[in-house]
Structure formats: structure tokens, C-alpha cells
Amino acid sequence: MKLFTFLLFFLLTATCAVAQQDAAYTPVLLTGPNSFKPLPANWKLVSEVFFNPLADGDPVLKNGTGVLVNIPAKNKKWNEGHLLTNMEHGDLDLDLDLMMAKGSNSGIYLQGRYEVRLSDSWGKQDPDYTDAGGIYKREANTEGAEGRPPAQNVSRAPGLWQHMQIVFRAPRFNAEGKKTENARLVKVIYNGVTIQENIELSGPTTGGIASDETAMAPLMFQGDHGQVALRNIRYRVPPANTEPVRRASAVVNPILVSPGVAPVVHRGFLNYNGKKLTAPVAVGYPQKVSYAYDLDKGRLLEVWRGDFLDATGMWYSRGEQQLAVALGSLIVLPGKPTLAFLPGKDSVWPDSNTAAYNYLGYDLLKDGSPVFKYQLGDAMIRETLTPDNSGKRFTHSISAEMAKEAKDLWFRVAEGSDIALQPGGLYAVNDKQYYIQLPEKVKPLIRKTAANTTEMLLPVTIKDQKGGVNYELVW
Amino acid sequence: MNWFGRLAANALTCALCFSYSQASFGQQAPAAILPDKEEDYYRLLTLPIPQGTILEIGGMATLPNGSLMVCTRRGEVWNISNTTGPGMPVYKKFASGMHEALWLAYKNGDVYVTQRSELTRLRDTDGDGRADSYDKVYSWPISGNYHEYAYGPMFMPDGNMRVTLNLSWIGKGASLTKWRGWMLEITPDGKMTPIAAGLRSPAGFMMNAAGDVFYSENQGDWVGSGRITHLEKGDFAGNPASLRWSGEPGSPVKLTPADIPDTGEPMFDVAKRVPGLKPPAIWLPYGIMGKSTSELLNDYTGGKFGPFEGQLFVGDQTQSKIMRVALEKVNGVYQGVLFPFREGFSSGILRMVWGHDGSLFAGMTSRGWSAVGKEEYGLQRLVWTGAMPFEMKTVRAMPDGFEIEFTQPVDRAIAADPASYAITGFTYKYHSTYGSPVINNAACPVLGVVVSQDGMKARIVADSIRMGYIHEIKAEGVRSAKGKPLLHNFGYYTLNSIPAGEKLKITAVRPAIAHHAGMQGMPAKTPAQKPAVAVPSAKRVIAQPVSWGKAEADYTVVIGTKPGLKFDQAVFYVKAGSRVKLVFNNNDDMQHNLVIVQPGTAIEVGELGMKMGLLGEKNNYVPQTPKVLYHTNLLGPGTKETIYFTAPTKSGDYPYECSVPGHFYVMQGIMKVLN
């Protein structure tokens, strides 16, 4: 079987599995009294929450239901204020959204005993077992014993909704009640990336509800450490056989690309929204952030956090697909051209600048970052994305040169279901998926699109034949 | 030379002497003279490559300072200095991140590479030895099909650049986006003009001293065997997929796909009534003279590389070897002779360039396309030792035959004996089917030979020479004045035109002896003869045997292929004496067969298949031997065949293989017969 047939097969089964899960998931009701043992006072039910990623301070809350937020009391005590479900579980598939506060940590305790770590690990380059998605150490006094860091740090900024899926296998006991098989974390998927796989747990984490082990017990969310919000908590008892069968003939040593001390520029085919693009370029940074850009249309496709690329589909054997695959946690962007000339403020943003766009090439800056060069109408454009040192943000900037004065050139910054200015000055896009930070004094044009989404545009004013503008994508 | 190359060499030599009985020419080389080897004249040196550097070479150029600039399939460009020693070569990465760079050129301080969809200029503006501008010169649309390779640029004297675009592959060659299958010319400021169509897999092209452009082609649909074609503006080189775009503005080609008959006649004959269809200057008989023609390299070393100044060296990817071509222009048409030259390279040769010292650098990769040289990639250097090999330097067409020029004086008496030579004409079918068997092969009896006074030339008068045909010219009997046999004693002359001029008066005509004329072990036929009707073979039963009655097969086995010359099943099990239905589905993009053989005889059978030489393809590369138990025919890409057989009654491991020359070394599996 060809490698890519295999991968395709794998992807298809994965997709099917998700669809089945959706059908079978039991939503845990956050509004009713039936889901949890009595709510400790530190857990509040609200409709919206926001934690400022850039400054400490109280969360912004909005009355209502749908979101559980934990705000530990100032005089909190150790091992108090945990949230326990009425449901008791053995094997479990769990799926939820979570939001961290700046510098905060918490944990999900399977059967109230085995902790998967929640933490504000934003921008951390070398995650350990205390970081988001880490499996906390087993023994209280031994540093790191059986602790497992996540395979990659794919944590997003505080105040953004993040997504976690856990597949848990409970310990097994014989008729005499003797444990015959350890508990196992079959999988932890964080923001779309598998960060733990098939981890055996010899015993409970200290800090759980009990030090013994059992077949059935409630799920627990830790409440005694830091601020955290949860929503859309869903679970089901997994079907008997959840592990995909790997065919021996399909095993190929993967060919991975990763940046060293300098960024890596990589041209090859990429799938984008299910379509194979033939002229994208992927750029990966040592800070473990990457982006993909389409040279065919002059548009930013996606950014991701974590590992860079799997090039097996290009470089194994004949490379029949010529397809590279992004390895980290993706934010897929709308993929419209970065720039356009708009006749009026109501003009629709084009899907393509067609013949007005002419890709010219790219230059490499001293640090190895590419600067894309193209012609757009009469303007010569240079476009870059460069990350900050901690890999928390990309600065996306363009400069334009044009012989005549122009006021109708626009830079499209973002599009989402909503774009909402948050306390502290960040714009949260698409239900708090990522932030946009604008330079001071820059006034965006925020408007509804025909598809009932919201988009943010910045004007590019050409004066003395030059112009330029930038924003930061923070996530 | 590794053992593998030597093996292949021996097999080839045997193939060529097969038709000669020892007694048919009286003189034997004196026992004291050992046969020469290629390495006695051309030494092969391997350049070390640093660990972790995956140098799958796609393109190469020599810089003015003697360094090599090399680009790779993984999109990197390396500057390699100190390539001729003493000491180790030094590797510095010049550029990276490009999409499959398969050609590199150097011009005025800039490096040019082709990527899949773009001709790119790399410039080091700050002089730190690394490219910092990757500028598009020109780009073309691509569909995303893996077969859409792009090659070039070759700089023309006026500074314009030529590129070629490989056809897509969808079970056959296809031109899925504009100008696939074409040669294009691109100006430095990015203006494009289509030049010629009909290309299929044009990995190599070059310009000769006269300013004429040639490209090399790989066997496939509409390409019966490898070939080298002189491409002029407006030419159509044979594969009609590209003609989809001949109606576009700027197309110099006016033919449409409907103009191309799919009759299987020789291409030369079709070209007579389809103006614009260009037959090749050189045919490269498939399997004997390579399987995937690649680089074309003119010898302009001024004698530093030996006696072949002005001739053309031709690389082959699959057979990891280099061949040699001497072209001539007769009545305004290019044609010439093709000889073996040097084999035993470590991987598949894609690129060749001259070093400043006149040695030849071969850049190689075989990833995904198995080559005789087993390395995944490599860089080797071929150096002339300074000793003069005894070779046919060239062959020229004459009004009544051929003139062979030698590199050293011959023994005139032996060389004057017609029995020292054998000439056979043949050609290939021109059709949409992948590849072609050898067709219309017929002997050209040697009527007489006149050897020049200095012993450097032999003028051969032969009968039945045919225009448009390939002529295998064997000179096995010829000895040098010192008694040596030729280093390579055969060549293939593609005869597109016969020169006018005076014919020799042959006084003593020797009768042609039939068995002299046989080609590669098969009895010769005259063109008038009907081809023998294929006799159904018990080893290939393609309908369920009547004797099975209504019973189904005990086992139905379906075997496909994987890239890199593999069956998709390495093993299958059957019970001894059971009824087996085997479906071989060739889902690869090249020809394969499936041959089940006696335990332990896979290589032996493969080598017997190789010895079938030119007639191998016609006979499905299945040799007549009891070692072969069951087999399919040679299947074109995207075709399948079902065979029925009864499993051997003796348990054991029975190999199955593709017996196509070169494939059988790796393309094997095991049928385990259990009790």
C-alpha cells in the first residue's frame, strides 16, 4: 500500500471517528444541578469570560450560563474547591474547551486521580511535565517521577479558547479486586495535535481525591490552584476498539523538517481547506512558530505553533503527492489576498487580485526571514511575517512603493465570526481564537461581510511614493 | 566497478557474442592478451558527501573558480569546492527551500534553477556565500501531479533560456496544464515563447558547437525506446499529449492530436506523411543502451578527456552508466552512432558536467526509481587515465554502407574480412502503447570491406541498409594492430538519410552467412517475412483451465506494485498442488511482468532475460528455461493480467520477480508453498 493511500485511509478513519463521537457524546450540562456534586464557591457559572494575556488582573465576566470559571479565593486552601462530576467513569473519551488565565495552572483528574495538566504555557520553548498537556509526576517528593512533558508545546495565549481531547483507559482488576492492568492515557490531543500517546500510569497523582485505584470514579477539575474557564465539556464511554490498526507495510521512517538556529523556508505542495495548493511556501522559526503563504495569490494561509513540517510525502520514494504536512497546532486563516485596491469602503474584498498581482520573488533578511516581493497594480509590495523572540506573536507587515498618491490600498488583517475589542486593547477574533494587536493610533475599518462574518481592514496610505502598515497576530 | 556493474557488463558481452559460433571466425586473440576493462582507461572516483547531507543531485554546474554548484531534489543548492583534491571536498550550502530543483545553471555570477512551477534566479547580493534573493524569472501553471517535472535553464547565445516541461502522468502521459510536453524559451525579463512540442520526459538537453539543440527522451507512450532528437522551433517530437496547446497564441506547432495516427508503423514512416513530426537523430535501444536517458554532455575538453572531442556523452539513470554518441549531419539531417562507454556508477546518473581539469562529474540520484547503482544518491568523477582505448571512434554513413573510424590502427587483414562484422537493421513501433518491441529486424550482409592505408578506417559495403532504421554494427572480429579486441565492439547507427556519392566497387563478394546476421540470439528475418505466431505457453494460462471444471481456484492472489520497483506483497502462501489464480495489476508508471521461478533462481532467470538483449521486450523478458515456472506477459502501466496455475507439489520458497533487466535484482517476492 502506498504511503499516501495509507495516510489518506488514516485521515478518513480519523474523520469518521470524530463524526461518530459527535453523535455519541453526552454533553455534560453545566446549568443543571445533576452534572456536578455541589459547586464549590470558587466555581461560577457565566456566559462569557476573558483573561487578559498581557497583564494580571481580575477576569472579565458576563452573567449567564454556558461557561464554568474558577476563581480561587485569596485564602484558598490546598486540595479544596475541586469540581467533581456526579458521573463516575471507567474508560472515557473527554472533549472540552478551556481558557487559561495569565500564569495560571489547573488540572483534569481522570477518575479524580490521574492528572493531565492545564497550564498557561504560552510561548514556553521546552515544556516539562507541569506544562499544558503534561502528565503530572506520580510521587510527591520525587522530582519528575513518571512525569511526562507534552510532545510539543501547542499552548495558546491566556484568554483564548483552547481545545482538549483525552482518551483514557481505566485500570483493570480481577475478581479478587487485584489490579491486573495499569490505567493508560491512550491519547491527549491539544489544539488539534496529539501530545501524549499510550502512556501507562502506574498509580494516581498526588493531589487527587484518593490514593487507591478503582474501576469507576468521578471526573475532577482542579480548583485550588489558578483561574481557568471550561465549556462544552462532553464525554462518552469509548467503543471497545478505538485504536487504529497500523499496517506493517505502511510504516515508513518519516522525513521531518525543523528549523535549526535560523528559520526554514520550504516550498512544496500543501493542503489548504482540503485543496492541494501548488505554490505555497511554509516558513518555520526556531521559536516553534510557523506560517504558510501562497505565492500564487499573495495571501497568508495559516499559522501554527509547535513542530514544523513532515516532508515524507515529498521526499520518500518518488514523492507521488509532493505534499508536506504542517505538524503543529494550526490556525487556518481565511486566505484572502493580503492587499487589495478597493474603489470604496463598501467594496467587497476580492478572492484574488488576478492579473493585477504578479509575484516577483523573495529576499532573505539577515536572520533568514523571507520578504515576499510582488507587484500589485502600480504598487511594488514587500510583505513579511516575523515572530517575536518568545514565539508569542507574528508581526505581519507590508510596505508599498508607488509613483502616485493612493488612498484606496487596503491591508486585510482578519476575518471571523466576530472581532471584539477586549479590555487591554487586543482584538479577539473568531470567538477568541486569536488576537490582533494594532500599532497605536491606527484606526481599523471593521465591517460585516456578505457571508455575515466580520473583517478588519487597515488603510495603506501612499505618501511621497511610500507607504506601509503592520499588525501583530497574537496567539 | 562494483560486482554488480561487472555482472551487467559480462552479460552484455555474452549477449553480443551469442550469435557467433566460435568457429565462424578463425582467429582468436592470443591468450597472452587479457581483455581490457573500461576502468583501464576511465577511472571512477567517488567524492565523499558529509553525513546528513542528502545530495540527491538534480542539477550541476561548474563555476569559473572550478567549484561545483549542485542542486538537489530536496531543494538545496550546495557549493562544493576542492573537488579534485588533494584533501577533502568542502561543502557550503548556498540556498535551500526550493521545490524539487532538477537543473542548475550559472551565468554572470547568478545561479539559476528550475523548481516545479518556476524558473528562479538565485543571487548572493551581500557576498556571504549564501543566496539572499530568490527571484522568479518565469513561472508556469501546474496541476499538482507528481510527474510534472521541469528542467532548465539552458542559456542560449543571446542570453535567453530554454526550459522543458515533463508530461503529467495519469496512467498515460497527459498535458494537464499549459505547455506541459513543450520546450519553452524565456527571456531574462520573463517573456516566454513556446519552441517545440511532443516531449514526454525531457530530462536532458544541450546545444552543440553548431548551435543546434538536442534533447533526450525516455521510453514510454509514443516513445518505443530512448532517443535523442534535434529540436528546432516548430518541431513536434512525437508524444501528442502536448498538442492540446498547439492552438494557443504563439504556438509554432500547428499539428493537432487528431493529426497523429496510432498505427504502430515506424515513426520514420509516419513522419513522411505528417510534416512537423521529427524522428530522432539517435535511438537508444531499450535495455541495452540504457533505460532512462538523462544528461547530454558535449565533449569540448580539447582532448583532456580522451580521443572523443566533439562527441556527446549520454547519461542513463536506471543503468547507472554513460554512453557515447558521434553525430553527423547528412543531407541536412542529424543522425549518428551510439556506443557503450562507461558503466558501474554508484547511483542513477541524472547530471554530468566537466571539471576544469577535463574530468567528468556525474551527479546522481535513484530515490524512488531504482538504478543499477544501489546508492540513493552520489557524486562521482570519471577521469581519463591517458591510455588510448581501442574503440570505434565513430561510424559514418556512406552511400553503400558505413565507414568505421578507429582510435588505433587495426590489423588490416582481419579488419578487411567481412566476417569480422555483422550488421542488423531494426526499428520500433510508433504508437500510444508504452514502449515497443524491436520490429522489422533484418540482416544487412557485409559485401566487402576496404581498410585505409593507415589502418584507422574501415569502409564497409553492406546490403539491405534501410533509411529510417537503426543499424546494429558489430565488429567483434576486429583486432588492433597489436592484436587487441575492441573495448566495446558494437554500436547502433540511426540512419535517417543516406549520403550521395560514389559507391565502392566490391570485387570479391562473400556470400552472407545467415548465422552471422543473427541479432542477440534470435534468427534474423527479412522484412517480407511474417512474424511468427505466438504459441500459447503452458507457463502462462490466462483463462481458467478446463480441467478445473466448475471448481474455483483454491487461492486468488492479487499483486500490485509500489514505487521504487517493488511488488506490494513481499510474500504469499499457497498449499502444494493447489489451484492458484494470480492477478498481477501493474499500477506503476512503467512496464513490469511477474515471473514465478524455481527456488533460488531469481537472479539467474533475470540474467537470462537480460541476455535476450534487444529481443527481450518482444519476448516479455521471459527466457526459455525450465527455471521459469509461470509468468505473465510484460504489462504496460495501468494494465493487469490474470494467470492460472497449479502450485508446485514440492514445498519451498518460490521467488516471483519482475524479470525486466535491472528490475529483477530488487523487484522480487516469495511464493511460499506449504505442505
Ligand SMILES: [Cu+2]
Ligand atoms: Cu519491472
